[in-house]
Amino acid sequence: MRLEEIKITMLGTTGAGKTSYLLGMYAVMQTGVQGFTLAAKDMDLDLELTQRWEKLISLKGEDRWPTPNAATMEYYGFDFSYGFHPLMGFEWLDYRGLALGDRSTEQDVAELVQYLQASSCLFLCISGEHLISEITPTTVRELKSDRMNQFIQQYISVNKNPHPQKPFPVAIIITKYDLCHHRDKDEIIADVKKLFQALFTPNSGWLVMICPVSLGKELGDAPEKANIVPVNVHLPVVFAVYSQLRAYGLKLKDQRDRQTLVLEATKQQNPLIQFIKASQLREQASQLETNQTEIATVEENMKLLSQELQQASLYFNGSEVTADV
Ligand SMILES: Nc1nc2c(ncn2[C@@H]2O[C@H](COP(=O)(O)OP(=O)(O)OP(=O)(O)O)[C@@H](O)[C@H]2O)c(=O)[nH]1
């Protein structure tokens, strides 16, 4: 089984921690979770990401961090595998945070909108440094959440609307969670829901994950000497793959139901017609069997991934749900 290659857009203001997050995610997913691993499609990219990560963990203080992105759009190609069998490829866009601001050019915006429309998953990064206390209108300005909402609106207006049968996955990643972990988690979630209200409306078809991540619990208290120990960084990718599997599984089940109906209808016909259609019948039965096997594989993979997702908060059509198969 190999799922269709997808595009993921990652948005967040400058300094939100997007690139740092990407490096941490790659380091963790190279080793893997539950047998699932990630590898850069390109060996040079693998080397580059690994070197940047080495720098982040071996240095202390300001020098360890990546420099703010210079190019507006940076792309990374990855393969997500299970037991080294590629399951799904994706292209990841790290969109320069500065380009979300007032200084964005028309071309920056047009390119982003185009990429967004081709994307199957969205990662919205908001930094915990702006969630230290209850949100105010200033928070919205700092996080550029309204700008992100505008882009989601753009996606909706041109692309087909997500709906309950065809949900669109969005991961809201609270980066630098070490800076706000003193706050009650439910309060933070309530604030996040206020910032992105449209994603939590009933019957809207959004499948949303709210996920706190950090590159180290100690970073908040002692940034100069803290060790880098990533927390939760694998979850957004697991969520992206889980939601593609979920959609693919639904498609297969729909096909299975139609195949079953056709097969049943053929079996209802009189014996002579059945005799004439014998080879067709066999063909239909074998298709159904192949389909069943594939559904079982999808479900097995989903089960493993959903175990990981129990640690995050998931919402579908505005209500909290648990990741299931
Ligand atoms: N406390 C804490 N700080 C972090 C963490 N991750 C990143 N930072 C800080 O956030 C700064 C910005 O991180 P980047 O990854 O460069 O931010 P970015 O979103 O890629 O910014 P642009 O490239 O300008 O869009 C870093 O220089 C670190 O100081 C984290 O997990 N915890």
Ligand SMILES: [Mg+2]
């Ligand atoms: Mg960056």
